[in-house]
Amino acid sequence: MNTAKLRSKRVIVAGVALAAALGTGGVLFATAAQADEVTGADRDRVGNAAVQTVPGTVLDVETSDDKGEAFEVDVRKADGSEVSVHLDKDLKVVSQEQDDDDDNDGAGGDGPDTDDRVLTAEERASGEKAALAAVGAGSTLLDLEASDDKGVAFEAEVRDASGQEWDVDLDSAFAVVGKTVDN
Known part of the structure:
Protein backbone atom coordinates (compact mmCIF):
# COMPACT_ATOMS: atom_id res chain seq x y z
CA MET A 1 0.00 0.00 0.00
CA ASN A 2 1.30 3.44 -0.93
CA THR A 3 1.13 5.40 2.37
CA ALA A 4 2.27 8.69 0.82
CA LYS A 5 -0.68 8.59 -1.57
CA LEU A 6 -3.06 7.69 1.28
CA ARG A 7 -1.77 10.62 3.41
CA SER A 8 -2.21 12.94 0.44
CA LYS A 9 -5.85 11.87 0.07
CA ARG A 10 -6.48 12.42 3.80
CA VAL A 11 -5.10 15.95 3.59
CA ILE A 12 -7.20 16.75 0.52
CA VAL A 13 -10.37 15.27 2.03
CA ALA A 14 -9.78 17.13 5.31
CA GLY A 15 -9.15 20.37 3.41
CA VAL A 16 -12.34 19.98 1.38
CA ALA A 17 -14.33 19.20 4.54
CA LEU A 18 -12.91 22.27 6.29
CA ALA A 19 -13.66 24.50 3.31
CA ALA A 20 -17.21 23.15 3.15
CA ALA A 21 -17.72 23.71 6.87
CA LEU A 22 -16.40 27.26 6.68
CA GLY A 23 -18.48 27.97 3.59
CA THR A 24 -21.62 26.63 5.23
CA GLY A 25 -20.88 28.61 8.37
CA GLY A 26 -20.68 31.77 6.32
CA VAL A 27 -23.97 30.94 4.64
CA LEU A 28 -25.59 30.14 7.98
CA PHE A 29 -24.31 33.41 9.45
CA ALA A 30 -25.62 35.42 6.49
CA THR A 31 -28.93 33.57 6.63
CA ALA A 32 -29.30 34.16 10.35
CA ALA A 33 -28.83 37.90 9.88
CA GLN A 34 -31.80 38.02 7.48
CA ALA A 35 -33.91 35.27 9.08
CA ASP A 36 -36.71 37.63 10.13
CA GLU A 37 -37.41 38.94 6.61
CA VAL A 38 -39.89 36.96 4.50
CA THR A 39 -39.26 37.20 0.75
CA GLY A 40 -40.50 35.94 -2.60
CA ALA A 41 -43.62 33.81 -2.91
CA ASP A 42 -43.88 33.42 0.88
CA ARG A 43 -43.90 37.21 1.26
CA ASP A 44 -46.70 37.46 -1.29
CA ARG A 45 -48.73 34.66 0.34
CA VAL A 46 -48.44 36.08 3.86
CA GLY A 47 -48.96 39.67 2.65
CA ASN A 48 -52.11 38.68 0.76
CA ALA A 49 -53.53 37.09 3.92
CA ALA A 50 -52.92 40.33 5.83
CA VAL A 51 -54.56 42.61 3.25
CA GLN A 52 -57.69 40.46 3.35
CA THR A 53 -58.21 41.93 6.82
CA VAL A 54 -56.60 45.35 6.33
CA VAL A 94 -54.10 37.17 15.76
CA SER A 95 -54.10 40.94 16.25
CA GLN A 96 -53.56 44.25 14.53
CA GLU A 97 -52.33 47.58 15.75
CA GLN A 98 -52.30 51.06 14.31
CA ASP A 99 -48.77 52.39 13.78
CA ASP A 100 -48.50 55.70 15.61
CA ASP A 101 -44.80 56.17 14.88
CA ASP A 102 -43.88 59.69 15.89
CA ASP A 103 -40.10 59.21 15.67
CA ASN A 104 -39.54 62.05 13.19
CA ASP A 105 -42.21 64.49 14.27
CA GLY A 106 -39.79 67.07 15.60
CA ALA A 107 -39.96 68.71 18.98
CA GLY A 108 -42.50 67.00 21.16
CA GLY A 109 -43.55 64.46 18.56
CA ASP A 110 -47.02 65.97 18.40
CA GLY A 111 -47.59 66.67 14.73
CA PRO A 112 -47.47 65.00 11.36
CA ASP A 113 -44.12 64.84 9.62
CA THR A 114 -43.70 65.57 5.91
CA ASP A 115 -43.20 61.88 5.21
CA ASP A 116 -46.59 61.05 6.80
CA ARG A 117 -48.68 62.86 4.21
CA VAL A 118 -50.85 60.99 1.72
CA LEU A 119 -49.69 61.31 -1.89
CA THR A 120 -52.00 62.72 -4.52
CA ALA A 121 -53.07 60.48 -7.38
CA GLU A 122 -50.81 62.46 -9.72
CA GLU A 123 -47.80 62.10 -7.40
CA ARG A 124 -48.44 58.40 -7.03
CA ALA A 125 -48.74 57.86 -10.81
CA SER A 126 -45.63 59.92 -11.64
CA GLY A 127 -43.59 58.39 -8.82
CA GLU A 128 -44.56 54.87 -9.81
CA LYS A 129 -43.65 55.50 -13.45
CA ALA A 130 -40.23 56.95 -12.52
CA ALA A 131 -39.38 54.24 -9.97
CA LEU A 132 -40.36 51.38 -12.29
CA ALA A 133 -38.35 52.91 -15.14
CA ALA A 134 -35.33 53.19 -12.84
CA VAL A 135 -35.41 49.49 -11.96
CA GLY A 136 -36.39 48.11 -15.36
CA ALA A 137 -38.89 46.01 -17.27
CA GLY A 138 -40.95 43.54 -15.28
CA SER A 139 -40.53 45.42 -12.00
CA THR A 140 -43.30 45.93 -9.45
CA LEU A 141 -43.87 48.91 -7.15
CA LEU A 142 -44.15 47.74 -3.54
CA ASP A 143 -44.38 51.11 -1.82
CA LEU A 144 -44.18 54.81 -2.59
CA GLU A 145 -44.21 57.50 0.06
CA ALA A 146 -43.23 61.09 0.72
CA SER A 147 -39.77 61.59 2.19
CA ASP A 148 -38.38 64.03 4.70
CA ASP A 149 -34.78 63.42 3.64
CA LYS A 150 -32.97 66.45 2.23
CA GLY A 151 -33.08 66.46 -1.59
CA VAL A 152 -35.45 63.47 -1.70
CA ALA A 153 -39.17 64.10 -2.18
CA PHE A 154 -40.31 60.49 -2.62
CA GLU A 155 -39.03 57.07 -1.57
CA ALA A 156 -40.04 53.97 -3.51
CA GLU A 157 -39.56 50.27 -2.90
CA VAL A 158 -39.50 48.23 -6.12
CA ARG A 159 -39.10 44.50 -6.78
CA ASP A 160 -37.31 43.74 -10.07
CA ALA A 161 -38.17 40.87 -12.42
CA SER A 162 -35.73 38.53 -10.62
CA GLY A 163 -37.26 39.24 -7.18
CA GLN A 164 -34.54 41.59 -5.89
CA GLU A 165 -35.87 44.61 -3.99
CA TRP A 166 -34.60 48.15 -4.64
CA ASP A 167 -34.91 51.46 -2.82
CA VAL A 168 -35.37 54.32 -5.30
CA ASP A 169 -35.19 57.96 -4.18
CA LEU A 170 -36.87 60.61 -6.34
CA ASP A 171 -36.72 64.39 -6.24
CA SER A 172 -39.78 66.66 -6.51
CA ALA A 173 -39.63 66.45 -10.34
CA PHE A 174 -39.58 62.61 -10.12
CA ALA A 175 -35.96 62.37 -11.24
CA VAL A 176 -33.97 59.52 -9.67
CA VAL A 177 -31.48 60.83 -7.08
CA GLY A 178 -30.56 57.44 -5.64
CA LYS A 179 -31.05 53.72 -6.29
CA THR A 180 -29.77 50.98 -4.01
CA VAL A 181 -30.34 47.27 -3.51
CA ASP A 182 -32.52 46.74 -0.45
CA ASN A 183 -30.74 44.34 1.87
Whole structure:
Protein backbone atom coordinates (compact mmCIF):
# COMPACT_ATOMS: atom_id res chain seq x y z
CA MET A 1 0.00 0.00 0.00
CA ASN A 2 1.30 3.44 -0.93
CA THR A 3 1.13 5.40 2.37
CA ALA A 4 2.27 8.69 0.82
CA LYS A 5 -0.68 8.59 -1.57
CA LEU A 6 -3.06 7.69 1.28
CA ARG A 7 -1.77 10.62 3.41
CA SER A 8 -2.21 12.94 0.44
CA LYS A 9 -5.85 11.87 0.07
CA ARG A 10 -6.48 12.42 3.80
CA VAL A 11 -5.10 15.95 3.59
CA ILE A 12 -7.20 16.75 0.52
CA VAL A 13 -10.37 15.27 2.03
CA ALA A 14 -9.78 17.13 5.31
CA GLY A 15 -9.15 20.37 3.41
CA VAL A 16 -12.34 19.98 1.38
CA ALA A 17 -14.33 19.20 4.54
CA LEU A 18 -12.91 22.27 6.29
CA ALA A 19 -13.66 24.50 3.31
CA ALA A 20 -17.21 23.15 3.15
CA ALA A 21 -17.72 23.71 6.87
CA LEU A 22 -16.40 27.26 6.68
CA GLY A 23 -18.48 27.97 3.59
CA THR A 24 -21.62 26.63 5.23
CA GLY A 25 -20.88 28.61 8.37
CA GLY A 26 -20.68 31.77 6.32
CA VAL A 27 -23.97 30.94 4.64
CA LEU A 28 -25.59 30.14 7.98
CA PHE A 29 -24.31 33.41 9.45
CA ALA A 30 -25.62 35.42 6.49
CA THR A 31 -28.93 33.57 6.63
CA ALA A 32 -29.30 34.16 10.35
CA ALA A 33 -28.83 37.90 9.88
CA GLN A 34 -31.80 38.02 7.48
CA ALA A 35 -33.91 35.27 9.08
CA ASP A 36 -36.71 37.63 10.13
CA GLU A 37 -37.41 38.94 6.61
CA VAL A 38 -39.89 36.96 4.50
CA THR A 39 -39.26 37.20 0.75
CA GLY A 40 -40.50 35.94 -2.60
CA ALA A 41 -43.62 33.81 -2.91
CA ASP A 42 -43.88 33.42 0.88
CA ARG A 43 -43.90 37.21 1.26
CA ASP A 44 -46.70 37.46 -1.29
CA ARG A 45 -48.73 34.66 0.34
CA VAL A 46 -48.44 36.08 3.86
CA GLY A 47 -48.96 39.67 2.65
CA ASN A 48 -52.11 38.68 0.76
CA ALA A 49 -53.53 37.09 3.92
CA ALA A 50 -52.92 40.33 5.83
CA VAL A 51 -54.56 42.61 3.25
CA GLN A 52 -57.69 40.46 3.35
CA THR A 53 -58.21 41.93 6.82
CA VAL A 54 -56.60 45.35 6.33
CA PRO A 55 -56.87 46.41 2.67
CA GLY A 56 -53.82 48.30 1.47
CA THR A 57 -50.23 47.93 0.31
CA VAL A 58 -47.89 45.47 2.00
CA LEU A 59 -44.79 47.32 3.18
CA ASP A 60 -42.90 44.64 5.10
CA VAL A 61 -43.31 40.97 6.05
CA GLU A 62 -41.30 39.43 8.87
CA THR A 63 -41.40 36.32 10.98
CA SER A 64 -42.38 36.86 14.60
CA ASP A 65 -41.03 35.24 17.72
CA ASP A 66 -43.96 36.43 19.84
CA LYS A 67 -46.06 33.65 21.36
CA GLY A 68 -48.96 32.64 19.12
CA GLU A 69 -47.67 34.68 16.16
CA ALA A 70 -45.76 33.50 13.13
CA PHE A 71 -45.70 36.68 11.02
CA GLU A 72 -45.92 40.45 11.31
CA VAL A 73 -47.05 42.36 8.22
CA ASP A 74 -46.91 46.15 7.93
CA VAL A 75 -49.70 47.45 5.69
CA ARG A 76 -50.26 51.00 4.40
CA LYS A 77 -53.97 51.76 4.05
CA ALA A 78 -55.41 54.00 1.31
CA ASP A 79 -55.55 56.93 3.76
CA GLY A 80 -51.78 56.68 4.29
CA SER A 81 -51.96 55.27 7.80
CA GLU A 82 -50.06 52.09 8.65
CA VAL A 83 -51.20 48.99 10.50
CA SER A 84 -49.18 46.02 11.79
CA VAL A 85 -51.10 42.80 11.22
CA HIS A 86 -50.02 39.78 13.28
CA LEU A 87 -50.75 36.32 11.82
CA ASP A 88 -50.41 32.80 13.18
CA LYS A 89 -48.81 29.90 11.28
CA ASP A 90 -52.12 29.20 9.51
CA LEU A 91 -52.26 32.85 8.33
CA LYS A 92 -55.16 33.68 10.64
CA VAL A 93 -55.12 37.19 12.11
CA VAL A 94 -54.10 37.17 15.76
CA SER A 95 -54.10 40.94 16.25
CA GLN A 96 -53.56 44.25 14.53
CA GLU A 97 -52.33 47.58 15.75
CA GLN A 98 -52.30 51.06 14.31
CA ASP A 99 -48.77 52.39 13.78
CA ASP A 100 -48.50 55.70 15.61
CA ASP A 101 -44.80 56.17 14.88
CA ASP A 102 -43.88 59.69 15.89
CA ASP A 103 -40.10 59.21 15.67
CA ASN A 104 -39.54 62.05 13.19
CA ASP A 105 -42.21 64.49 14.27
CA GLY A 106 -39.79 67.07 15.60
CA ALA A 107 -39.96 68.71 18.98
CA GLY A 108 -42.50 67.00 21.16
CA GLY A 109 -43.55 64.46 18.56
CA ASP A 110 -47.02 65.97 18.40
CA GLY A 111 -47.59 66.67 14.73
CA PRO A 112 -47.47 65.00 11.36
CA ASP A 113 -44.12 64.84 9.62
CA THR A 114 -43.70 65.57 5.91
CA ASP A 115 -43.20 61.88 5.21
CA ASP A 116 -46.59 61.05 6.80
CA ARG A 117 -48.68 62.86 4.21
CA VAL A 118 -50.85 60.99 1.72
CA LEU A 119 -49.69 61.31 -1.89
CA THR A 120 -52.00 62.72 -4.52
CA ALA A 121 -53.07 60.48 -7.38
CA GLU A 122 -50.81 62.46 -9.72
CA GLU A 123 -47.80 62.10 -7.40
CA ARG A 124 -48.44 58.40 -7.03
CA ALA A 125 -48.74 57.86 -10.81
CA SER A 126 -45.63 59.92 -11.64
CA GLY A 127 -43.59 58.39 -8.82
CA GLU A 128 -44.56 54.87 -9.81
CA LYS A 129 -43.65 55.50 -13.45
CA ALA A 130 -40.23 56.95 -12.52
CA ALA A 131 -39.38 54.24 -9.97
CA LEU A 132 -40.36 51.38 -12.29
CA ALA A 133 -38.35 52.91 -15.14
CA ALA A 134 -35.33 53.19 -12.84
CA VAL A 135 -35.41 49.49 -11.96
CA GLY A 136 -36.39 48.11 -15.36
CA ALA A 137 -38.89 46.01 -17.27
CA GLY A 138 -40.95 43.54 -15.28
CA SER A 139 -40.53 45.42 -12.00
CA THR A 140 -43.30 45.93 -9.45
CA LEU A 141 -43.87 48.91 -7.15
CA LEU A 142 -44.15 47.74 -3.54
CA ASP A 143 -44.38 51.11 -1.82
CA LEU A 144 -44.18 54.81 -2.59
CA GLU A 145 -44.21 57.50 0.06
CA ALA A 146 -43.23 61.09 0.72
CA SER A 147 -39.77 61.59 2.19
CA ASP A 148 -38.38 64.03 4.70
CA ASP A 149 -34.78 63.42 3.64
CA LYS A 150 -32.97 66.45 2.23
CA GLY A 151 -33.08 66.46 -1.59
CA VAL A 152 -35.45 63.47 -1.70
CA ALA A 153 -39.17 64.10 -2.18
CA PHE A 154 -40.31 60.49 -2.62
CA GLU A 155 -39.03 57.07 -1.57
CA ALA A 156 -40.04 53.97 -3.51
CA GLU A 157 -39.56 50.27 -2.90
CA VAL A 158 -39.50 48.23 -6.12
CA ARG A 159 -39.10 44.50 -6.78
CA ASP A 160 -37.31 43.74 -10.07
CA ALA A 161 -38.17 40.87 -12.42
CA SER A 162 -35.73 38.53 -10.62
CA GLY A 163 -37.26 39.24 -7.18
CA GLN A 164 -34.54 41.59 -5.89
CA GLU A 165 -35.87 44.61 -3.99
CA TRP A 166 -34.60 48.15 -4.64
CA ASP A 167 -34.91 51.46 -2.82
CA VAL A 168 -35.37 54.32 -5.30
CA ASP A 169 -35.19 57.96 -4.18
CA LEU A 170 -36.87 60.61 -6.34
CA ASP A 171 -36.72 64.39 -6.24
CA SER A 172 -39.78 66.66 -6.51
CA ALA A 173 -39.63 66.45 -10.34
CA PHE A 174 -39.58 62.61 -10.12
CA ALA A 175 -35.96 62.37 -11.24
CA VAL A 176 -33.97 59.52 -9.67
CA VAL A 177 -31.48 60.83 -7.08
CA GLY A 178 -30.56 57.44 -5.64
CA LYS A 179 -31.05 53.72 -6.29
CA THR A 180 -29.77 50.98 -4.01
CA VAL A 181 -30.34 47.27 -3.51
CA ASP A 182 -32.52 46.74 -0.45
CA ASN A 183 -30.74 44.34 1.87
